[in-house]
């Protein structure tokens with residue numbers, strides 16, 4: 018074999034593992050389809066949990082309901098994110114932007130990337146941006162399995178009441194971890210499954226144990242759970 022040919026072969030062998038890793042999808046068998054689905058569910062199970070259906074944009078008014086400010090204390094949530102003015106934040110499953118607009122005020126020299134799969138939700142965000150003169154929120158139309166966050170671009174990802182309805186949670190978390198800068202954080206809020214008094218349908222709730230199990234398969238460390246909210250866990254993870 019010529020020197021040139023053997024050098025090319027060596028290059029190919031060295032590059033193969035990384036390009037192979039990039040092309041890899043979800044591990045085989047990670048999703049299990051049940052013969053029937055529960056009310057509000059999609060009939061697909063991930064790590065023992067049935068995935069919930071997506072909340073349609075027609076119900077966006079529910080996200081903006083006035084009583085949500087005391088039921089979910091959104092201003093306290095964003096205050097506890099400890100954002101820096103220059104931070105780039107991903108609000109994944111942003112909906113009508115209930116959290117995006119609050120975070121945008123705290124990152125005047127940064128921005129919020131508001132990702133959703135429903136263009137109608139993004140249209141609501143654009144309308145409000147124009148009405149309020151907000152310039153540091155960027156809407157991104159994601160795919161069901163891809164946030165479209167640029168690699169290594171965000172300091173923090175916020176997931177409020179959204180993760181449980183991702184039809185492809187494994188791919189979404191891969192995409193989120195890929196989008197985070199080293200040291201970046203994922204903050205996940207879900208209604209407490211452990212608490213029967215939280216008046217939310219079962220598939221829209223998650224236990225801390227289940228969240229930890231699902232995050233443990235990614236390059237993320239559990240940091241802490243903040244338990245000051247009336248209905249939700251606020252769980253924080255960080256990328257090494």
Ligand SMILES: C[S@@+](CC[C@H](N)C(=O)[O-])C[C@H]1O[C@@H](n2cnc3c(N)ncnc32)[C@H](O)[C@@H]1O
Nearest residue numbers: 072080110111112115133134135161177179183
């Ligand atoms: C219940 S809403 C919550 C919206 C917002 N986070 C809030 O708390 O007001 C969930 C949102 O997640 C979005 N969603 C569901 N699957 C998604 C995915 N794979 N990628 C991005 N957004 C998704 C839905 O379109 C919906 O707008």
